[in-house]
Amino acid sequence: MTIAFYCVLFASFMPLLWVVFAKYYAGFKLRDNANPRELLGNATGVAQRANWAQANSWEALTPFAAAVIIASIVGVDQLKLDIASGLFIFTRLLHGIFYLSNHHQLRSLVWFLGITCVLYIYFQAALL
Template sequence: MTILILCLLIATVMPILAKVPLAYAQNEMQGGYDNKEPRAQQACLKGFGARAKAAHENCFEALTMFAPGVLVCIATETIGPVITTLAITFIAARTIYLFAYWFNIHLLRSTAWLVGFGVSLALIYFAIP
């Protein structure tokens, strides 16, 4: 169960870590990082910055699918090698997703997204008695 909780922690922190490239892109804009109106500034991003923003936001979206899957497995005591492997696979897929998004490798990004989504569904499925 420790690995499941660790994966949940990583998935929870991932949106914050994904903010780093976004903040970098904002800081590179004329005038630097706009802490007074960061969302307005983010709306003006292009290229890498726009992709960093989308990747950051998608981390929150993915978390809303993964977290319930892990929590339902813990609640129903559906814990074993398959569930652990799924959770680790999710973290790996989401990490690949971020780098693929940042570096504009769209097919790899879409594949990694699909794997992460599939894992989230599988976690819930395996918890069904």
């Protein structure tokens, strides 16, 4: 498996990282497992922001995974694809960290850098 594909795998599980933080900061108890969306729907502060980071991670996954798959199929240079994918993962980790720490301007900046990585991958595929 290539680095880019490992990045897709990691991106697939990244939302689970943020939901762990969301549930922790929301004071998750075993009884809350009956209605976990209710707990997170009423969350505030860090728990709410972690839940939002989870949702945003799910939203970012589809275009990234599609870009990597398409780029691999059409034969984009593997090094370019691996670097762009690794940078995407790095920006997504920073995005979640900045979400939790309420640094909205930095969060927006790294979101933009992450989506730029995805667009770069699509652009590389379109050139072939």
